[in-house]
Amino acid sequence: xxxxLMNPESTLRMIVAYVGTPFSGxxxxxxxxxxxxxxxxxxxxxxxxxxxxxxxxxxxxxxxARGQVAHFEVPRAQVVEDLRRALNSLLPKxxxxxxxxxxxxxFHARNDAxxxxxxxxxxxxxxxxxFMAPFVARMSGGPxxxxxxxxxxxxxxxxxxxxxFCGAGSAVRSTCRRLTRLExxxxxxxxxxxxxxxxxxxxxxxxxxxxxVEVGQGKxxxxxxxxxxxxxxxxxxxxxxxxxxxxxxxVHYGSRAEGRS
Amino acid sequence: xxxxLMNPESTLRMIVAYVGTPFSGxxxxxxxxxxxxxxxxxxxxxxxxxxxxxxxxxxxxxxxARGQVAHFEVPRAQVVEDLRRALNSLLPKxxxxxxxxxxxxxFHARNDAxxxxxxxxxxxxxxxxxFMAPFVARMSGGPxxxxxxxxxxxxxxxxxxxxxFCGAGSAVRSTCRRLTRLExxxxxxxxxxxxxxxxxxxxxxxxxxxxxVEVGQGKxxxxxxxxxxxxxxxxxxxxxxxxxxxxxxxVHYGSRAEGRS
Numbered sequence: 147x148x149x150x151l152m153n154p155e156s157t158l159r160m161i162v163a164y165v166g167t168p169f170s171g172x173x174x175x176x177x178x179x180x181x182x183x184x185x186x187x188x189x190x191x192x193x194x195x196x197x198x199x200x201x202x203x204x205x206x207x208x209x210x211a212r213g214q215v216a217h218f219e220v221p222r223a224q225v226v227e228d229l230r231r232a233l234n235s236l237l238p239k240x241x242x243x244x245x246x247x248x249x250x251x252x253f254h255a256r257n258d259a260x261x262x263x264x265x266x267x268x269x270x271x272x273x274x275x276x277f278m279a280p281f282v283a284r285m286s287g288g289p290x291x292x293x294x295x296x297x298x299x300x301x302x303x304x305x306x307x308x309x310x311f312c313g314a315g316s317a318v319r320s321t322c323r324r325l326t327r328l329e330x331x332x333x334x335x336x337x338x339x340x341x342x343x344x345x346x347x348x349x350x351x352x353x354x355x356x357x358x359v360e361v362g363q364g365k366x367x368x369x370x371x372x373x374x375x376x377x378x379x380x381x382x383x384x385x386x387x388x389x390x391x392x393x394x395x396x397v398h399y400g401s402r403a404e405g406r407s
Numbered sequence: 408x409x410x411x412l413m414n415p416e417s418t419l420r421m422i423v424a425y426v427g428t429p430f431s432g433x434x435x436x437x438x439x440x441x442x443x444x445x446x447x448x449x450x451x452x453x454x455x456x457x458x459x460x461x462x463x464x465x466x467x468x469x470x471x472a473r474g475q476v477a478h479f480e481v482p483r484a485q486v487v488e489d490l491r492r493a494l495n496s497l498l499p500k501x502x503x504x505x506x507x508x509x510x511x512x513x514f515h516a517r518n519d520a521x522x523x524x525x526x527x528x529x530x531x532x533x534x535x536x537x538f539m540a541p542f543v544a545r546m547s548g549g550p551x552x553x554x555x556x557x558x559x560x561x562x563x564x565x566x567x568x569x570x571x572f573c574g575a576g577s578a579v580r581s582t583c584r585r586l587t588r589l590e591x592x593x594x595x596x597x598x599x600x601x602x603x604x605x606x607x608x609x610x611x612x613x614x615x616x617x618x619x620v621e622v623g624q625g626k627x628x629x630x631x632x633x634x635x636x637x638x639x640x641x642x643x644x645x646x647x648x649x650x651x652x653x654x655x656x657x658v659h660y661g662s663r664a665e666g667r668s
Contacts, residue, residue: 165537212538231533239540272492276426277473277542279500 155219158226159249162201162214165240167280167390171207172214178207181241185216188236192229193220202255202397203262206349208389210281213244213263213396217255261326261398263342266355267391271335282336283391290337290362292330298361299328301371302354309378311357313349313386321347321378330358340395349386357384416480419487420510423462423475426501428541428651432468433475439468442502446477449497453490454481463516463658464523467610469650471542474505474524474657478516522587522659524603527616528652532596543597544652551598551623553591559622560589562632563615570639572618574610574647582608582639591619601656610647618645 162181170178174186182199189197202215220229230246237243267282270290274282302325309321327342339358341351357374360366366384374382423442431439435447443460450458463476481490491507498504528543531551535543563586570582588603600619602612618635621627627645635643 163537165540210538234534239535240537242534242537273495273503274500276424276501276503277471279426281538 155221156224157217157249157251157253158220158224158229159215159217159247159253159255160230160243161245162216163212163242163244164210164214165280166205166208166210168240169207171209172201172203172205181205181211181214182216184237184241185218185233188233189218191236192232193224195221200255202259203346203394205392205394206352206389209392209394210390211394214394215255215259215397215399217249217253255397258399259345259397260400261342261344262346262394263327263340263396263398264346264351265393265395266339266341266351266387267393268337268339268355268359268387269335269391270332270337275335278336280390281393283388285356285359285385285387287359287363287365290359291364292332292337292362294364294368295330295358295362297368298358298366298371299330301369302375303328306375307378308347308350308375310374310380310383311350311353312347312380313353314380316348318347323347323350328354342398352387352389352392353380353383355387355391359387360384416482417485418478418510418512418514419481419485419490420476420478420508420514420516421491421504422506423477424473424503424505425471425475426541427466427469427471429501430468432470433462433464433466442466442472442475443477445498445502446479446494449494450479452497453493454485456482461516463520464607464655466653466655467613467650470653470655471651472655475655476516476520476658476660478510478514516658519660520606520658521661522603522605523607523655524588524601524657524659525607525612526654526656527600527602527612527648528654529598529600529616529620529648530596530652531593531598536596539597541651542654544649546617546620546646546648548620548624548626551620552625553593553598553623555625555629556591556619556623558629559619559627559632560591562630563636564589567636568639569608569611569636571635571641571644572611572614573608573641574614575641577609579608584608584611589615603659613648613650613653614641614644616648616652620648621645 170180172181174180174183185199197218199216199218226246230243233243269282269284305324307322312321323345325343329340331338431441433442435441435444446460458479460477460479487507491504494504530543530545566585568583573582584606586604590601592599
């Protein structure tokens, strides 16, 4: 404890909320304003050194988050609440660090995640409330029968190869994932899809929503999902639902990785 | 009923919701994008004649509404639900006609209003949730004691001359108004002011909120409101709270003017 060398690095874990509308998604890219880059730029300024921020999920352009989780290393003991306030004052109004805590050494926001909860808000009216407009999406094609969509959804629950719902440009070793929750409820003129699983492929949720909408509109049979999964063919599934309806609600961790050391 | 002359005009009553952020307020003005003008332009296009829309309250630039009421005349029997849909499809996403109904002949949205409910959302944190940012306002100056603000608020209830809270540029016959409700509650990091009365002067609510904030911060005595009212001097009251926190929730009408003929 004579100098900083006794404790050269410390891992911090943040929960971040953002309105995705103005951003090109989470992940840094050459031409685009991204949430990751905003966070790294603010941290570099505060910590006076370049800092890499790793998020649990790489949300797409226009997708929102209430509970994205990320980790990064800080060079020495920081007063985390001071750092959180300073970060929030540098970040634009569309991004807020909700929580900043010390994690156990080695905590990794993406690799340690055991599950994620996403919510999709689908508008069941011609026009959204002006107050909700940035957070809901509309799909054309007529009214939806929720009972049909729920029946189709039940076939997607459990461990499956979700290749048929995987967007192009994804480089994953396996397209198998476990879907543990798929609930569809109507609240006013909004249909809420809650989906949880141990992980999701690129565009998987938006492709599942788009396909379930076709079921709800009577364009697909509710019992066609199992056969669709078996095709492993993205061309067989429905359209990709718009990004604006999607929100990363929460990332789950096993108790060991919860990370308040 | 041989031709349209039997029923040349019909008064319609609308409830309008809007996010005020991008607009220069309700009322048409030479250089500014206003809600009234957006409505009149859309109606002119649909009805093929110039149409004047009269609102119950002239909300300021940046002020929101969930339940603004307005009336206008249509030349002949219209299928109101069709007209509402057509209006909404022409209006920007920040404005939605929530309801459109026939009113009794002579119904006047402003003159017949018997009361209004406004809500003010004040942020009690350094930074708003990204999802709430457009609808809350922050005032500097330290933490607020709600009990003090409530005590001050009780002195404002009832019939008073509110000239001390009346913004410049207002041309009203009387500055007397009756305040029937002033409730202050905290929900999470937001302080909610609910105010109802038979009418409000220009900037009255924002000036009352700004003054109550100074009471909450200990800069004014809770029991100083009665004396402040007596001064009738705007210079004696507090700062005008920002427009972004204010929302017109509902306009009340006596039963006769409710107007579904």
